[in-house]
Amino acid sequence: MLTEDGKHLYVSYDEYHQLIEKLALKIHLSGWRFDTILCLARGGMRPGDILSRIFGVPLAIMSTSSYRAAAGKVQGHLDIAHYITTPQGQIAGRVLLVDDLADTGVTLQAVVQRLRSSYPPITEMRTAVLWSKGCSSFQPDYCVERLPTNPWIHQPFENYDELPPEKLMARWKL
Secondary structure (H helix, E strand, O other): EEEOOEEEOOOHHHHHHHHHHHHHHHHHOOOOOOEEEEEEEEHHHHHHHHHHHHHHHOEEEEEEEEEEHHHHOEEEEEEEEOOOEEEOOOOEEEEEEEEEOOOOOHHHHHHHHHHHOOOOOOOOOOEEEEEEEEEEEOOOOOOEEOOOOEEEEOOOOHHHHOHHHHHHHOOOOO
16 A cells, blocks of 8 residues: 555565566566566565465575665665576576566666676576566566555564564564
8 A cells, every 4th residue: 555645565475476477477578488486585575485386396596685774764885696406407598587576776776787798598587576666777577566655664573673582582472
């Protein structure tokens, strides 16, 4: 649900999963076939996992991190892992790069550049996200919702960012 001022988008688990299903349909209807899904951890892990199951292709993972300050609400220096975890040795062929959103576009642009320069076995690559903000400098190949007002997206699992084991123990009265 988008707030009236357009500054916040609150997403339930059901809405989140519906967006992933819509993304799968967009990709399928495009007719493009791919060999592997490469998700960006952490945001792309949930969509990547579900898409991997729907399309029946292996899931590879590349870790990135830039939103660490202020409980994950402030973008800082972008770190990109030097290695990709994949069940098939080396990532190759046609790759679908998946993340949750194109916010500023910095992460997706940097990862695409890294993959093109450092992974020559990748013969073709496309990108897929659930959301793309109007301020993004990167336009993904597949996107479910374009958000021209650039709201902060409150994803349903973010409550775990502020639920350390001590609070979890208190909740479960352990």
